[in-house]
Amino acid sequence: MREEHDFLGEKEVPENVLYGVQTMRAVDNFHITEQKLDPDFIVAMAKVKKAAALANMDTGRLPQKIGKVLVQAADEVIAGKWVNEFPVDPIQGGAGTSVNMNMNEVLANRGLEIMGEKKGTYDVISPNNHVNMAQSTNDVFPTSIKICIKLKARHLMTALGQMADVLDRKAVEFKDVLKMGRTHLQDAVPITLGQEMAAYAAAVRRGIKRIESSARNASVVNLGATAVGTGLNAQPQYISHVIKHLNKITGEEYFTADNLVDATNNVDILVDVSSAMKVTALVLIKIANDFRLMASGPRCGFNELKLPARQPGSSIMPGKVNPVIAEVLNQTCYQVIGNDLTVSLAAENGQFELNVMEPVMAFNILNSMRYLTNAVNAFYEKLLLHVTANKKQCEEWLEKSVGIVTALLPHIGYENSSLLAKEAYTTNRSVKDIILEKGWLTEERMKQILSPEQMTHPGITG
Structure with a gap:
């Protein structure tokens, strides 16, 4: 174990993990879904952090030495290398602060490893001061x-x-x-x-x-x-640069909102x-x-x-x-x-x-x-x-149905069609047989009227 602290006090963290004290507090506090963060979401946040590091180097606020290792660490997360270092529950209080700090701590500690420093040496690379520079969980x-x-x-x-x-x-x-x-x-x-x-x-x-x-x-x-x-705490130059870097990293086109509030x-x-x-x-x-x-x-x-x-x-x-x-x-x-x-x-x-x-x-x-x-x-x-x-079954249901009477309305009239439908239901005979028996239409004429093309498209057979 290694010991880390935040403003609430000291807490032990497993020595072999990249996350830190604030992630541990979230793991202790939120046992809700028993699920992990969506891997695509982890990658998305790593892309945001990479864009932020590049933009902060552009403005000169983030030293190049630190910025470069943070970009390298972010690239590793984007490649899916450290997915198990994100143990926080997806449903949590704090508007996502625990997720953001989980990412900040992983990138800080991986950056420290790349530099040959011990994990938790936050005076060299800080999850808040460096990884979270010009950012908030809320953006x-x-x-x-x-x-x-x-x-x-x-x-x-x-x-x-x-x-x-x-x-x-x-x-x-x-x-x-x-x-x-x-x-x-x-x-x-x-x-x-x-x-x-x-x-x-x-x-x-x-x-x-x-x-x-x-x-x-x-x-x-x-x-x-x-x-x-x-x-607050983000330079105008940073805001314009971070969106450009994000677009390049994601290969997509994002736009800064006209009204950030x-x-x-x-x-x-x-x-x-x-x-x-x-x-x-x-x-x-x-x-x-x-x-x-x-x-x-x-x-x-x-x-x-x-x-x-x-x-x-x-x-x-x-x-x-x-x-x-x-x-x-x-x-x-x-x-x-x-x-x-x-x-x-x-x-x-x-x-x-x-x-x-x-x-x-x-x-x-x-x-x-x-x-x-x-x-x-x-x-x-x-x-x-x-x-x-x-x-075959479709044809059988159609043959037994009285619904085809509707197609005959323009040719034998509503009254005859109603009588035809009633008789078909009562006698359980087919509509075609009853029409032929009554001599209202010839078989050839019925074939024209009741053809698939005629019954399923607009128009009336002449």
């Missing part, structure tokens, strides 16, 4: 969240894009599969399975645009705002990201439920779709196969919706110059992005790519 933490959001948003949009692409392909594959459309869970009018798939694809693509728009707003950061947005005390951008995922999750639930219903049975349900069998469905019923991939997408989306409620509650509990609930917001938003990406990828890879249409 570093939210900036790191936004960097991580943009990274994870790209992964999520890629997954959703693949899903939409394969739905579009299925729309072409199923374009000639005529089936009964349903409203209120009741027979309505015919539609093609391809038209349904194309509609799902369009809805998913709206989700992509929604997430893309919200993630774009995350490009506005408050780095340089320090504690409350006034920029606003960007420090308001979190609506984070809420917007969470909301975009919630709405997209609602769309995905609808799609997953439709697939489950269309694949229900197979003998006593709709049985219009055949889903790939992924695992036995019961410990007691031999031969049963469940739509597990659609089910897991549903459950993931429920979790995302629950996470969004947490984000909303945290957002409304911000007071004055800072929302101290940002740690739980980050935890839920980043988890939602990861969960949703994984679930969408699973749905794409293990279900959508291999789903097939049961054309």
Whole structure:
């Protein structure tokens, strides 16, 4: 063990770790999720610290000798080398101070090692004076969240894009599969399975645009705002330089907020990201439920779709196969919706110059992005790519349905159509048989009126 101190007093720290006394206090205080920080978030914060070190060297405040080893240490964290040195719980009091100090201590002690000094020799490299120079948790933490959001948003949009692409392909594959459309869970009018798939694809693509728009707003950061947005202890030159370095390090384009006070005390951008995922999750639930219903049975349900069998469905019923991939997408989306409620509650509990609930917001938003990406990828890879249409069953339901009567309205009138529907229901006979029996239309004429092209597109057969 080595002994370190802060203004609260002395505390022992394991000799072999890079973190220090303030990290230890956080580990002692916060046993909440029993989870670690998101590795992408650790990398994002290391990029912020690297940009800050470079900017502080530009201004001359940070000695080159110290700045260079801090940049080297940050690069190692960015490469994923020290991920186990971040033991603090993601949900914590202090608006993320424990995370920021965890990073400051790791970089300081790794810098000391690079210089050949003992860990904890903070008079040489200080976590506060050097690593945290011109910064505050209140600008570093939210900036790191936004960097991580943009990274994870790209992964999520890629997954959703693949899903939409394969739905579009299925729309072409199923374009000639005529089936009964349903409203209120009741027979309505015919539609093609391809038209349904194309509609799902369009809805998913709206989700992509929604997430893309919200993630774009995350490009506005408050780095340089320090504690409350006034920029206290940060030189104007530092503020302009740190954003340039951050853009170069991340390969992205970030912008310093026009109003740093606003960007420090308001979190609506984070809420917007969470909301975009919630709405997209609602769309995905609808799609997953439709697939489950269309694949229900197979003998006593709709049985219009055949889903790939992924695992036995019961410990007691031999031969049963469940739509597990659609089910897991549903459950993931429920979790995302629950996470969004947490984000909303945290957002409304911000007071004055800072929302101290940002740690739980980050935890839920980043988890939602990861969960949703994984679930969408699973749905794409293990279900959508291999789903097939049961054309024979679709035709059978269509043949039995009375819903096709709607297509006959312009030709036999509403009164006759009503009588036709009633008789079909009462006698359990097909609409076609009754029409032919009554001589209202010829068989050839009915084929024209009830053709897939005619029943699933605007217009009236002459």
